[in-house]
Amino acid sequence: MLDEVLEKLKADSTFQNNVTHWEVIPPRKGRYREIPPDIDERIVSALSEKGIERLYTHQYESYIRVRNGENVVIVTPTASGKTLAYNLPVIQSLLEDSSSKAMYIFPTKALSQDQQAELNETILSGNLPLKVFTYDGDTPTSIRISVREEGRIVITNPDMLHTGILPNHTKWIKFFKELKYIVIDEIHTYRGVFGSHMTNLIRRLKRIASFYGSKPQFICCSATIGNPLELSERLLEEDVVLIDDNGAPSGERHFIFYNPPLIDRVQGIRRGVVQESRRIAVSLLEGGIKTIVFARSRLRTELIASYIRESLDKFYKRGHNIEVASYRGGYLPSERRRIESGLRNGRIRGVVSTNALELGIDIGGLDASVLAGFPGSIASAWQQAGRAGRKSSLSLSILVASASPIDQYIIMHPEYFFAKSPESGWVDPDNVYILVDHLKCAAFELPFDKDEPFGGPAEEVLSYLEEGGTVRFTGGKWYWSDRSYPAEGVSLRTSTPENIIIVDTTEGRNEVIGEMDLSSSKMLLYDGAVYIHQGDQYIVDRLDLENKRCYVSESRENYYTDSIVKTDIKVLEVDEKTPACGIDAAIGDILVRSQATKYKKLKYHTHENIGYGEINLPADEMHTRSVVLLFSEDTLPGSYFRELEEPVQALLMEKLGNLFKNIAPVFLLCDPRDLGIAERVKDPFFASPSLYIYDMYPGGTGLSEGFVARLAEIVSGSLELVSGCPCRSGCPSCIGPSEAGFGESGQATGKNPKAITIQFLEKWVGTFRNEKESGF
Amino acid sequence: MKKKVVSDRRHILARRLGFVEKGLENRTTGRAFPEGQWPILGFKPIGDFSFVRQIEYRAEQLGIEDICSFDFSVRRLYEIQHRVVAARGRGGLAGRGDNQGSKAGLAGRGIAQGPVEKEREPKAVFYDAETTGLSSGTGSLVFLLGLAWTDGEMVRLEQYFLKDFPGEVEYLLSVKKRLEDFGLFVSYNGKSFDSHILETRFLMNRMQYRMGSQLDMLHIVRRLWASVIGSCTLQDIEEKVLGERRHEDIPGYEIPDRYFLFQRSGDWKTVRDVILHNERDVLSLIKLVHLVWKIIDGKREEVKRIAFDKASFGHYMARAGEPVAHRYLLEAHEAGGMKAGKLLSLQYKRMGEWDKAVEIWKTMLERKSLFAAIELAKYYEHRARDYERAISYVREVSRWNMPADKRTRGELVKRLKRLERLKVKKERPG
Known part of the structure; x- marks a missing residue:
């Protein structure tokens, strides 16, 4: 069946016009x-x-x-x-x-x-x-x-x-x-x-x-x-x-890169990824192909699923329905089990999912996968594509690009995608912040013998803890001597595991239909929000944060809602300002506040904005550690920065941020998602152009301190990376891709961001390399 | 270079831990206990790091008139608690007067283990532990254990104190030796806290010890007084029920820090209050048992001034199958309590005293009790076979206009349909 569909796609010139790449991966025999x-x-x-x-x-x-x-x-x-x-x-x-x-x-x-x-x-x-x-x-x-x-x-x-x-x-x-x-x-x-x-x-x-x-x-x-x-x-x-010598067979795999057509050539606006993915998925499902669609958010998952169901309802007469499920975090376990088994036994022919189905949950074999937007990493993209394909039959994956620079880069540069090896993972178990936390937990679990190996500077940390009275050294052992239960105060993950329970109260009902983590609920379950659950539409009557409940009732609005989230950073305390690589680096505590203040009402299908509503919920606050790179005028790099025109300054700052996020993990042994970046050309607190690099774990895990300590290596490494990168004007591996058409037609600043970044970094590296040579 | 890294780490640590200045000031690492300063309050050493203190009280000092009946009351309370727990396992009330369960229980875990097995009755000990942590887990130690038991006309009290961590093995050995004299362990919240920590300590030191049968007074006390006084710590009970006030007492949450301070300073005065607090807790426990028994025993003259939750206590006693339950439930029902009415009527129902049950349901129906309406409908359907009346009770519910969950609504509709059918069938001649 799939071969027929593939033939049809090949012959379809409108479809072909939007295909930027068609990769055929040959089949493998099982061993x-x-x-x-x-x-x-x-x-x-x-x-x-x-x-x-x-x-x-x-x-x-x-x-x-x-x-x-x-x-x-x-x-x-x-x-x-x-x-x-x-x-x-x-x-x-x-x-x-x-x-x-x-x-x-x-x-x-x-x-x-x-x-x-x-x-x-x-x-x-x-x-x-x-x-x-x-x-x-x-x-x-x-x-x-x-x-x-x-x-x-x-x-x-x-x-x-x-x-x-x-x-x-x-x-x-x-x-x-x-x-x-x-x-x-x-x-x-x-x-x-x-x-x-x-x-x-x-x-x-x-x-x-x-x-x-x-x-x-x-x-x-x-x-x-x-x-x-x-x-x-x-x-x-x-x-x-x-x-890693895979002996399992695999069928021939087709991987198509699809860029939605331009609808406004002048402004470079393309057809939306939601509608295009729906169109593709519907034609696959109609052709009898078992299909999975991966969407990048929970809202999009429900939206695409609803659209697909509507289209199929029009196409099919009653009794010939193809069941399409949506799947995401927040469904009740029984509901998830039902969908998983439905996919395995073939009752459910299509599924739209967040990355929740990317991991190893068993859903049996599917024939096609549609990636509604690039999932952010090469590894994820392969994982999602790999959801389609059985042992010996043909399979198809289609990546549908969104308008974002990264999607546009990938779709225009398929060779980048197919040649690049997946991202590596780093760990730094001797990070002192983390080690201290776990040594406390370990001492609580069993007293430490003197000279007992644990890892890292364990003994140093223990003797330090003793100074504060958290452990006591006596009789050749370190004993836990504090009244607390240390594991409770140490979270292994960034977010709290607290959940909001979603309760359907239509007509005096009182049924739990789903759940959602606390911070997402503030962005998705505010009073008045439209909540879509497996295609059923509800309206939020009341979000009760205190009792962790959200009361919803069935509704039939012609719109869905999307919140507008503002994130801002407040400096709480600057502990020290140290000169580093010719500039000043400040280290201190910051508060990262994200708050949904308003929501848009968007009409289904056309996505036109038909109104606003207010959201009155407390902000999500994270108290963490940050390093702030200050490009003040009285420093050499700062003066180079000032020489640039203002729009170029903003561009450069953004590119530096991307670059650091790409390269710092290698030196700090962390993951890019552990680092937050914010840039301000005009910073009200420091009164100079500032680049914030902060820790995404509440309280910080020492990444800011580590960043300053290795700033010279990070800056030099950045220069090496960007000048050695084969791309023209920036790609996801270096400074990040540029807006469509940039560098060719000379939009925005009229300069190639990659050239600007290299020039600036060369000058900057020059300042501190010289210092060293002159005997500093 | 190495030095720089270390000082960086120190800096990070200092920030992370947030107590660097304070911590450095108080630094007393490795200091020995001051020579010549002997323990206070009559503690005697039983090892390098463990001490014991023994005190005797005459029973009447604690308000106990008759030691024999006091001992009996402890065993009875244990039986009651055991039957309630067993009833919970069966998901219902005990009721039908089966006392076998309780006897089996007392013999079960407690006696079978120790040498007490051969004796007629297990000996009860009252206990309370002071720990280094406020939660359980392997990092909390027992550093003070208070024990009390009756002996002739006397109540004997012993407190075992652990001076420092390395002495834990010898400490636990002497504690174990004493505990093996007993087969019933009476506490306030000891069943889920103190005893667990103590058992964990034995395991951490590669020894085995499991406490025998437990009577934990917290459960029955909550039934009696939680709705009356709110928080039910032993101190609250002392003050609001026993009518005693502690002077110069130390709050429980401060106890671990006092002990750590003692370890660092070696100054016995820092733990003096903790020791007195523990002694007081054990004695209060004894008085509490005595008082609760008086309430159960029905010697109400003496306990008249004490207010307690009759419905909840009646329910508890009903689950234990104690006849006294009836009286308290009736009083609570007459005072307007729905729950009491429900329990009481179910008792009557079980005993086949339908008139009394129906009477209660009718009173409850006036207070819009869904339970009563359904029970009445059931009664008129299955017992009286008066379908019309049964229907009228189901209809009554729909007039109240109250939110009911899907299942209840479904059940009501089903019942109504069946009743209509039965009614037609009955009316049809032949």
């Missing part, structure tokens, strides 16, 4: 090994029931390596049987040794539930005597004891391990004594600050295991990432074997 003879009969028959008679080479290799006692990291594409690659050796070992246990760690609760369902299926069909439990915040108190006592495989997440399990490890004696395997899936999510927390969490986990005399072996899995082996060795601080 297999026999199921190893030592595997338990019951597993073999359970596998056979699922139609598995032999293993892919990578599954076989992982089995052999794990059974041989090695730590492994498995990196193969979606739907290549990764789950089996780790379940097989674990289940076999657990069957051989009836007391041993395994812990599975997934980054989110949704993934844990999915995994438990899959494991139970295998275990039940094989009648295996293994109990699998999920232990997270949703686990009822009544069954927690049996999880601890009877669970052979316990599935959990890092947050639960951090605040629930480790600080109460005496309740888990039986489990820790016999802990043999730790499976960590989706390890690519543990990078940057989150990854640094994770490494310390693993240090703590190993410490507790060794207290009970066990030394667990690690099995990691990762999606596409630039440096999986390096990342996993840094996370585990042990030797790891990389298994």
Whole structure:
């Protein structure tokens, strides 16, 4: 069916006019090994029931390596049987040794539930005597004891391990004594600050295991990432074997880059990504193609899904409907399960999703994926594209570009996309901020022996903590001596896990229909907002932040709503101003405030603005640390800056910000999403052009201090990067892409931003290189 | 260069921890306990780091007239609590006078473990622990454990004090030795807090100890007084129920810091108040048990001046199957309490005293009780077979115009349909 559709697309000249690239990735044959003879009969028959008679080479290799006692990291594409690659050796070992246990760690609760369902299926069909439990915040108190006592495989997440399990490890004696395997899936999510927390969490986990005399072996899995082996060795601080020789077959894949047509050539306005993605998805679905659409926000997900349903309703007479679901965070677990199983058994033919379906949730095979906008990273784009494609059949992925500079760059430069390797992940477990937090937690869990290895300058930090009385050194050990429960004060993630419950109150009903995290709710669930849930439309009657409830009722408006969010930065306190690289760098505390103050009412389909409403909700505030680079007139770089015309100054500032965000993670061992950037040509606080680089974790994690310490390297590295970059006028890898047409027609400032940036950086680097040479 | 990195880290740390100036001032790392300063309040050393203090009280000093009946009341209270917990497991009221459950319970965990098994009755001990943390978890230690038990005409009190962390093993060993004398452990919130921390301490030191049967007074106290006085800390109870006031007492949340201060300074005076606080807590617990028993026992003359929540307490006692429940529920129902009416009527219903039950439901119906309307409809449908009346009660509900959830609405509609059908069937001749 898909080949017919592809032929049709090839012949369609209007469609072809908008295609900037058509990549055909050839099919791959599967490579297999026999199921190893030592595997338990019951597993073999359970596998056979699922139609598995032999293993892919990578599954076989992982089995052999794990059974041989090695730590492994498995990196193969979606739907290549990764789950089996780790379940097989674990289940076999657990069957051989009836007391041993395994812990599975997934980054989110949704993934844990999915995994438990899959494991139970295998275990039940094989009648295996293994109990699998999920232990997270949703686990009822009544069954927690049996999880601890009877669970052979316990599935959990890092947050639960951090605040629930480790600080109460005496309740888990039986489990820790016999802990043999730790499976960590989706390890690519543990990078940057989150990854640094994770490494310390693993240090703590190993410490507790060794207290009970066990030394667990690690099995990691990762999606596409630039440096999986390096990342996993840094996370585990042990030797790891990389298994990335994918033995799973794949069919021919077509990857089409599609740029919506211009509707206003003069202003360069293109048709919207929402409507274009809908059109493409509808024609695929009508052709009988199982399709997934990835949208970049929850609102767009619901909007595209609603449009698709409407179009299909027009096309089909009753009784021939194609079911199309929307999928995003915030649905109730039962609803998510229903959609997932509907996709697997084919009842649901199409789905529109946020990146929630990008991770390993099992939804079976789909034929086509439509990326409604570039998802922001190369790795994500491949992951989303990979959702389409079964073992042997043809598949199609279409990237539909939005008007944003980054989308336009990618769509016009397909060679950039196909040649660039995916982003790498870094961690810095010895970051003092993070280390201090985890040493406190670790001391609470078990007293520290003098000279006990933990990682980083542990002893120095402990003796420092002792000065403040948080720990006490006596009898050759450091004891926790504070009344608090330290894990409670340490969050592994940027946002608080608090959720708002959405309650439908239509006609005296009182039913929970969904949930949403606190900060998103302020942007999406304000009084008067239109809330779309699986195509059903509701209006928000009242958002009760105090009781974490949002009351909605059914509505039939002809518009949807979108809030206008303002973010501003307030300097709270400047701790120090130090000269660095010829300019002044200020370090201090700032308050980043984001607030939705108004919302637009937008008519469906035309998206025209038909009115406004006020939003009266408290701002979202984050108190964090920032470094501010000050280009004041009395410094040399500052004077170079002043020589530029004002619009060019603003442009340069923006480009420097992009550049630093791209390059600083390499030096600071963090992730680009850990850094926030704000630029102000006229800064009211410092009264000079200022570039803010701040920490995205509340309270800061030392990135600002680190940034100043390595400023010279970052600035020189930036110059190297941008001048060595093969692009013409800026691309996502260096200073960021320019507005469409820039550099050619000479719009806006009339200058090539890349040239401006290089010139400025050369002069700037010149100032401090000279200082060094002159004996500074 | 190395030095620079270290000082950078110090700087970061100092900012992060926010107590650098204060912390440096108070620095007393590694200082030994001042020589020659002996413990106060009659503590005797039982090891390098552990101390014990023993005091005796005559029973009447604590207001206890008869030690034998006091001992009995402790066991009875335990039985009541046990039956309520068991009833919760079955999802209903105990009621039908089965006392077997409770006996099995007391024998179960408590006695089976220790040497007490051979004796007739388990010996009760009152206990309260002071800890270094306000939450549980492996980082909280027990540094002071107060125990009290009856002995002839006396009440004996012992307090075990841990001076510093390295002494925990010897401390726990002597505590364990004493605790093994007992089979029933009476506390205020000890079941979910103190005992857990104590058991955790044994595990952390690679030892095993599990407390036996627990009587935790917090549960019954909440039933009695939560709606009357609000917060139910032991201090609140003392002040508002027992009518006693503590002078110079230390608030509970300050206790861990006092202990840490003691560890740093070695000055026994800093923990003096904590020790007296603990002693007082154990004694109050004894008085509290005595008072609650008087209320249950029905010696109301003596406890008349004390207000308590009759409906809630009646409910609790009903779940334990105690006859005294009836009286309190009736009083609460007469005073207008819906919940009491509900429970009372269900008791009558179970005993087959339909007239009394119907009477209560009718009173409740005037107060627009959905429960009563449904019960009346059920009664007239299944017992009296008067479908017309049953219908009238269901209709009554719809006139109230009150929001009901989907399920209840559905059930009402279903009931109504069935009743209409039955009515027609009954009216049809033949």
